[in-house]
Amino acid sequence: MQADDRLIVALDVPNLLDGGNIVDQLGDSVSFYKIGLGMLTGGGLALANELKQRGKRVFLDMKFFDIGATVEKAVAGIAQYDLDFLTVHGDPHVVRAAVAGRGDSATKILAVTILTSLDRSDLDVCLIKDGDIQNLVVERARNAFIAGADGVIASPQEAALIRALPEAAGKLIVTPGVRPAGAALGDQKRVATPAQAIQDGADHIVIGRPIWQATNPRKAALAVINELASA
Numbered sequence: 228m229q230a231d232d233r234l235i236v237a238l239d240v241p242n243l244l245d246g247g248n249i250v251d252q253l254g255d256s257v258s259f260y261k262i263g264l265g266m267l268t269g270g271g272l273a274l275a276n277e278l279k280q281r282g283k284r285v286f287l288d289m290k291f292f293d294i295g296a297t298v299e300k301a302v303a304g305i306a307q308y309d310l311d312f313l314t315v316h317g318d319p320h321v322v323r324a325a326v327a328g329r330g331d332s333a334t335k336i337l338a339v340t341i342l343t344s345l346d347r348s349d350l351d352v353c354l355i356k357d358g359d360i361q362n363l364v365v366e367r368a369r370n371a372f373i374a375g376a377d378g379v380i381a382s383p384q385e386a387a388l389i390r391a392l393p394e395a396a397g398k399l400i401v402t403p404g405v406r407p408a409g410a411a412l413g414d415q416k417r418v419a420t421p422a423q424a425i426q427d428g429a430d431h432i433v434i435g436r437p438i439w440q441a442t443n444p445r446k447a448a449l450a451v452i453n454e455l456a457s458a
């Protein structure tokens with residue numbers, strides 16, 4: 228069976244040695260990896276570079292948020308690596324700066340709407356305006372698209388609402404919080420299966436622990452690919 232690049236495997240391990248080990252085990256079954264802040268000090272960028280040399284696609288999950296000038300410089304630095312996806316927070320000034328910093332590189336800028344770990348009481352403490360989280364997520368996605376984002380990160384439960392936005396035409400929706408039927412939820416609360424997430428309009432799904440913590444990661448990845456094939 229061929230790798231399906233709708234599946235992105237999150238390498239949430241501390242360093243490039245552990246990450247490289249998982250990539251070796253997965254072999255040609257996986258073509259797309261996510262590297263996040265947890266591996267930044269453990270050689271994350273070096274592993275990202277190595278994966279590109281090996282013909283893989285790479286999603287660098289940095290979730291940048293700062294004044295525009297700083298975001299622009301940070302993104303310009305990352306853009307030299309020719310990675311595939313890079314995340315920033317979905318505030319319009321951040322997204323505009325990231326798009327400027329990306330310049331001519333093919334790196335797609337994905338906007339984080341509202342972190343799925345936050346609930347309404349967390350947003351209250353952050354002084355985020357009243358309203359149902361789902362509505363705020365859709366509004367932030369719309370604003371991020373208008374500011375030039377190539378796509379958004381959202382929970383699978385929000386994928387269909389975002390996909391229905393006129394501004395979402397031609398944009399990417401990438402969903403973490405995906406669990407194959409029967410897999411442990413871990414700390415994920417609002418989950419969907421791979422097939423459901425794709426049917427609801429996601430272009431890519433991000434799965435971490437159910438694959439890299441599996442006794443046989445390759446078998447776990449192939450089961451997801453099999454499910455995607457029938458979605």
Ligand code: C5P
Pocket residue numbers: 237239263341342343344380403404405413415433434435436437
């Ligand atoms: O192991 P699991 O499949 O839960 O990993 C999901 C990945 O997606 C992790 O890297 C996590 O940080 C990331 N993520 C998430 N929810 C978000 C944004 C990113 O779970 N809203």
